[in-house]
Amino acid sequence: MAKAHLHRRYRFSASHRLHSEQMSPAENQSTYGKCNNPHGHGHNYVLEVTVSGQVDENGIVCNLVDLDECVQREIVTRFDLENLNMRPEFADSVPTTENLCTVVYDILKRGFGQAHLERVRLEETMMNAFEYDGS
Amino acid sequence: MLYLTRKAEFAASHYYHNPELSPEENRRLFGKCNNPNGHGHNYVLEVTVKGEVDPRSGFVVDLKQLKETMHREVLDAMDHRFLNKEVAEFATRIPTTENVAIAIWQRLGPKLTNAKLHRVRVYENHDLFVDFYGEE
Numbered sequence: 001m002a003k004a005h006l007h008r009r010y011r012f013s014a015s016h017r018l019h020s021e022q023m024s025p026a027e028n029q030s031t032y033g034k035c036n037n038p039h040g041h042g043h044n045y046v047l048e049v050t051v052s053g054q055v056d057e058n059g060i061v062c063n064l065v066d067l068d069e070c071v072q073r074e075i076v077t078r079f080d081l082e083n084l085n086m087r088p089e090f091a092d093s094v095p096t097t098e099n100l101c102t103v104v105y106d107i108l109k110r111g112f113g114q115a116h117l118e119r120v121r122l123e124e125t126m127m128n129a130f131e132y133d134g135s
Numbered sequence: 136m137l138y139l140t141r142k143a144e145f146a147a148s149h150y151y152h153n154p155e156l157s158p159e160e161n162r163r164l165f166g167k168c169n170n171p172n173g174h175g176h177n178y179v180l181e182v183t184v185k186g187e188v189d190p191r192s193g194f195v196v197d198l199k200q201l202k203e204t205m206h207r208e209v210l211d212a213m214d215h216r217f218l219n220k221e222v223a224e225f226a227t228r229i230p231t232t233e234n235v236a237i238a239i240w241q242r243l244g245p246k247l248t249n250a251k252l253h254r255v256r257v258y259e260n261h262d263l264f265v266d267f268y269g270e271e
Binding site: 018020022023031032033093094095096098099101102126127128129130131132133135 | 136137138139140141142143188190191192193194195198199
C-alpha cells in the first residue's frame, strides 16, 4: 500500500479587526497598524487542506465528497461572509490569520476522521500565507 | 509551530560563466545563459519563517518588520540589478537560482530576530524554482 498526500483548496471571505483588549490604544496601533482600524477590513481567504493516508483499493486517500462536505459545513459555512471578531471561536483571542489557522486545524482535526490531517494553509492575500500542522 | 510565508518580486539580469572552464565548456554547460551581455527574469521570492504564536498579539512574527528586512537586505540590493556585476556575492559565485536562494538565506538569516528562517524559495520563472533550507 502506498501513502499519498491530498491537497484541496476552498475559499471564503470574512472581515476582521486586529485589536487586543490587553493593549493600550497606542500599543494596538503600533502592533497592528492599519489592521487596527475600528471598522475592520476583509480578505478573500484561500484555505488549503492537506490530508494523507494509504491509497485504498478505490485508488483514493479519502472520500473527496465527504471531505468537501466536512470543510464546507465546519469551516466555509461557519466563516464565509462573517465578521471573525464576532465569532465565539475568537471570544478570547485576536483573529489574526495565525490564530484562524490553528482554529481551522483544530476543528478539522476533530471533524474529519477518514484521513490524517497533515496541515492547513491559509492564504490571506496573494503575498501572505500561514501554515499549521498541529506540532 | 506556525509557518508564515511572505512573497516579494524583483527583476534582475544575470549570466552564467565559470572562469575556470574554457569558452567551449561554458557554452556547453550553460547554453544561452552564457551570453556575457546577460538576460533577465522577474524573480519571485517566498520567505518562510516559523515560530510559536505570541498569545498576546496573535502573531508569529512582526510582518511589517519582516517585509522591511526583505526589502532592505534583498530587494534594495537585487531589484533592477545586473547580479554578476552589482551584487557582491556574485563576484565569486555564479548567480544561478540555487546561488541566489543561498545568498538570500545568508542575507536574511542573521537579520531575523523574532522568528526562525525556515525556507527560502526563489522562482526564476513559473516553471523553475529552488528551495533552500540552510546548511544541513
